[in-house]
Amino acid sequence: MNQGITLLPPAASAAARSTDRLYLFLVGFSSLMALAIVAVMVWFCYRYRKGSRVDRSNAPTHGRGLEAAWTIAPFLVFMYLFAWAAHDYSRQFQAPGDALRVFVLAKQWMWKAEHSNGRREINELHVPINTPIKLVLASQDVIHSFFVPALRNKRDVVPGRYTVMWFQADRTGEYMLLCAEYCGTNHAEMKGRIIAMEPQDYARWLDGGADHPGLAERGYAIFRRNGCMGCHAAASSVHAPELSGLLGRRVHLADGSVVVADETYVRDSMVEPQKAIVAGYDAIMPSFKDQLDEEEIMAVIEYIRSLDTGRLMGERP
Amino acid sequence: MNIGRTAPSRTMPGGSSSSYLHDGYTLWSWLTSRDHKRIAILYALSITAFFFIGAVAAALMRLELVTPAADFVDADTYNRLFTAHGVIMVWMFLIPSIPSVFGNFVLPLMIGARDLAFPRLNLLSWYLYAFGGLFTIAALMLGGVDTGWTFYTPYSSVFSNTHVILTLAGVLIVGFSSILTGLNFIVTVHTLRAPGMGWMRMPLFVWAIYATSVILVLATPVLAITLLLLAAERVLHIGLFNPALGGDPLLFQHLFWFYSHPAVYIMVLPAMGVASEIIPCFARRPVFGYRFMAFAIIGIAVISFLVWGHHMFVSGQSVYASMVFSVLSFTVAVPSAIKVFNWTATLYKGSITFSAPMLYALGFVVLFLQGGLTGLFLASLAVDVHVTDTYFVVAHFHYIMVGGAVMAYLGAVHYWWPKITGRLYSEAWARTAALIIFAGFNLTFFPQYLLGYEGMPRRYHSYPDHFQALNVLSSGGAALLALGYLLPVAYLLWSLRRGARAPSNPWRASGLEWTTPSPPPQHNFDRPPDGSKPPYDYPPIGSTRK
Numbered sequence: 001m002n003q004g005i006t007l008l009p010p011a012a013s014a015a016a017r018s019t020d021r022l023y024l025f026l027v028g029f030s031s032l033m034a035l036a037i038v039a040v041m042v043w044f045c046y047r048y049r050k051g052s053r054v055d056r057s058n059a060p061t062h063g064r065g066l067e068a069a070w071t072i073a074p075f076l077v078f079m080y081l082f083a084w085a086a087h088d089y090s091r092q093f094q095a096p097g098d099a100l101r102v103f104v105l106a107k108q109w110m111w112k113a114e115h116s117n118g119r120r121e122i123n124e125l126h127v128p129i130n131t132p133i134k135l136v137l138a139s140q141d142v143i144h145s146f147f148v149p150a151l152r153n154k155r156d157v158v159p160g161r162y163t164v165m166w167f168q169a170d171r172t173g174e175y176m177l178l179c180a181e182y183c184g185t186n187h188a189e190m191k192g193r194i195i196a197m198e199p200q201d202y203a204r205w206l207d208g209g210a211d212h213p214g215l216a217e218r219g220y221a222i223f224r225r226n227g228c229m230g231c232h233a234a235a236s237s238v239h240a241p242e243l244s245g246l247l248g249r250r251v252h253l254a255d256g257s258v259v260v261a262d263e264t265y266v267r268d269s270m271v272e273p274q275k276a277i278v279a280g281y282d283a284i285m286p287s288f289k290d291q292l293d294e295e296e297i298m299a300v301i302e303y304i305r306s307l308d309t310g311r312l313m314g315e316r317p
Numbered sequence: 318m319n320i321g322r323t324a325p326s327r328t329m330p331g332g333s334s335s336s337y338l339h340d341g342y343t344l345w346s347w348l349t350s351r352d353h354k355r356i357a358i359l360y361a362l363s364i365t366a367f368f369f370i371g372a373v374a375a376a377l378m379r380l381e382l383v384t385p386a387a388d389f390v391d392a393d394t395y396n397r398l399f400t401a402h403g404v405i406m407v408w409m410f411l412i413p414s415i416p417s418v419f420g421n422f423v424l425p426l427m428i429g430a431r432d433l434a435f436p437r438l439n440l441l442s443w444y445l446y447a448f449g450g451l452f453t454i455a456a457l458m459l460g461g462v463d464t465g466w467t468f469y470t471p472y473s474s475v476f477s478n479t480h481v482i483l484t485l486a487g488v489l490i491v492g493f494s495s496i497l498t499g500l501n502f503i504v505t506v507h508t509l510r511a512p513g514m515g516w517m518r519m520p521l522f523v524w525a526i527y528a529t530s531v532i533l534v535l536a537t538p539v540l541a542i543t544l545l546l547l548a549a550e551r552v553l554h555i556g557l558f559n560p561a562l563g564g565d566p567l568l569f570q571h572l573f574w575f576y577s578h579p580a581v582y583i584m585v586l587p588a589m590g591v592a593s594e595i596i597p598c599f600a601r602r603p604v605f606g607y608r609f610m611a612f613a614i615i616g617i618a619v620i621s622f623l624v625w626g627h628h629m630f631v632s633g634q635s636v637y638a639s640m641v642f643s644v645l646s647f648t649v650a651v652p653s654a655i656k657v658f659n660w661t662a663t664l665y666k667g668s669i670t671f672s673a674p675m676l677y678a679l680g681f682v683v684l685f686l687q688g689g690l691t692g693l694f695l696a697s698l699a700v701d702v703h704v705t706d707t708y709f710v711v712a713h714f715h716y717i718m719v720g721g722a723v724m725a726y727l728g729a730v731h732y733w734w735p736k737i738t739g740r741l742y743s744e745a746w747a748r749t750a751a752l753i754i755f756a757g758f759n760l761t762f763f764p765q766y767l768l769g770y771e772g773m774p775r776r777y778h779s780y781p782d783h784f785q786a787l788n789v790l791s792s793g794g795a796a797l798l799a800l801g802y803l804l805p806v807a808y809l810l811w812s813l814r815r816g817a818r819a820p821s822n823p824w825r826a827s828g829l830e831w832t833t834p835s836p837p838p839q840h841n842f843d844r845p846p847d848g849s850k851p852p853y854d855y856p857p858i859g860s861t862r863k
Contacts (some may be wrong), residue, residue, distance in 0.1 A: 009772055019699050023703075030690035038541075041661050041664065041679070044667070044669070048664060048667045050601075056666045056667075059750050060604060061607070063605075063606070070654070071655055074650070078651065078693070079644075079647065081696075082696070082697070086699075087362050088698070089630075089640075089698030089702065090636055092702065093636050100488050127442060141476060141847075142475075145631065147706070148432055152699075152703040156410065156632040158566050159566065161473060161558045163633060163635065180706040180707065182465050182472070183472065189392075189779070229740050256380060272563070
């Protein structure tokens, strides 16, 4: 009981404090409403108790104006609340382009994180403060939910798709990481820590653990091992889409639609290639659903991303 | 458990042998009865049994949560407990509670009918309910189920090793009972109203049961479809929700909440109907703004179908979908607010007494008000991101479903008990129980709001140390609440043996159900009553003293 009872838990980001402001406004508004209505009820109950000598003449049975007023007034307040909350919410979905990417894999019952240079950790996530962090989350089994109370943020990690979540911590410290979506026996044990550090400390921490190859490098090995080069290498005789510079590019599909190639799109192209066929290409790509697990897919995506930073297809990164 | 068999033998002497309770004394006469009043008693007994099974599960959970460590039950047991609690309380108790007991007993009396439109179908509904209940009990006895009452995929369809199919079957069967009951009420209200009773002369309880029935008939089939699809994936491995088979887990959530959000209104609309009967009666005033109240009921029922996505603000649905669901969720709060204002205005210039039913009804309004206000927090997108799937949500829906619906159910029990049994209970004990329940409820669930905002997720059997103080408060409240729920069992059973005989209208209430003897004769009315009086026709205060 080191903390006792508090109204607000620690807040580690500007977004968290912004949620707190809305929350406190709601607490104020609803307390006021509850107190006012209960006070009126109690007053009526007292004043008009049976046998009290008060004026009861002309008791109204309805009141059009009054009823209209207490229909419209709450509606206007509610719309104001909606606009405020929706504004904050939509900002939670707009990750800055230069955000630092970390892959997080959820599975029964642990969180595995992998940083860009290949440093991995379990049930811990080290992040630099004052830097936008974009988490790309995947689940290997059931639905989990990445919940950090100090950031006032959570996102369900749904298997079969990528979930993106971004935040920017601005205070160093250790914060609870919890799973908020019931996921089986040890749901309550699926917790860890977010360790927010000064950027230079983070850089030092990151270097300290690069004892295995980076994500992109492992991705390249997987790419080769699974024969992807056979079609996707520039020299290949098979007509397959060019992958360099793919992430973030607008892709024209055979059905006439245009999508922006994000992580989810690239992942779907590997596990469910028939879902979105690029315009001008035949639907000949096989599914790698049974060959690649989520961690390998993430590595391949990082490899593909590395292609647009100057290295050519087939060249060792 | 033996209300039916004890009561008649005790009420015999008066010679009023035409009472429905005297229409046969054997168990068989009850199990084959097509009398809506007897079927209501069958429901009352069976949902009470389920209520206490569900309550025991809750009590064991609150015991575990007294300490942060997992020490009283292990994780798997805990997961089975909260699933059993949810499944039983939602489908075996709350959904049938007010409609199946009081809708059955009182609705035909209120509109001056001799029975429901389809008495045989009504009995079949109870058998379906009991049969579905047996499946649920069987699943529980065989070791339980651990998916949570929400059955989220792919956990329920692939990963859980517990009795998912048996439980689904139980819920599916009970769903058909709901559909048939809803259909019966709709036809009854349309066709069997007493001469002169236009739609705008129906008591608000009838409006509420009518709206609830429409939801039951429209939404429950979607639940049935969803559960069958889930079974198809679990048993036949047809890929619907499991991404490994090409399915989408979110599809399940959309289908499930398309039923389960309206289901919240299946639980709370009848509660509003009960409050709208009790408050005018004990304030001696017509309900304020009758037409507005009736339209608010219909408004809630319609909008309730359009808000399901507010359960999915962090689940991966599109940002724009979330915004639409947020606006609609705020909108559905407007008619709910209107109802609270109008109940309050009904007290104005009344002549108020505080008998037990009134205490329960006022308790309902206060707790429903709190539950409604915290609903605004959850409709607010950015706040919901933080508090969804935490104890804040648990507190919110218990305020609506327990503080609201159960409080109103108990109000209805106390209000119509004299009519149903022909006996009066101890007023002092009944008031004491109402106060204990109100206090125990708040002590149990208010700390959970604070826990939720501090970040304690729901469905945790163990938790970080700093959540303990609030959990201890909550468990203490639960002990008080348990006492509050046991008291009525004692004094109501006592009233069956020793209670004073009830006159036909002990509360001097308006409404046709009070014009027949207590307990009512088997055929309800000797001649069709006159339905042309306005509802809540309480005389101006001071003018009469009859």
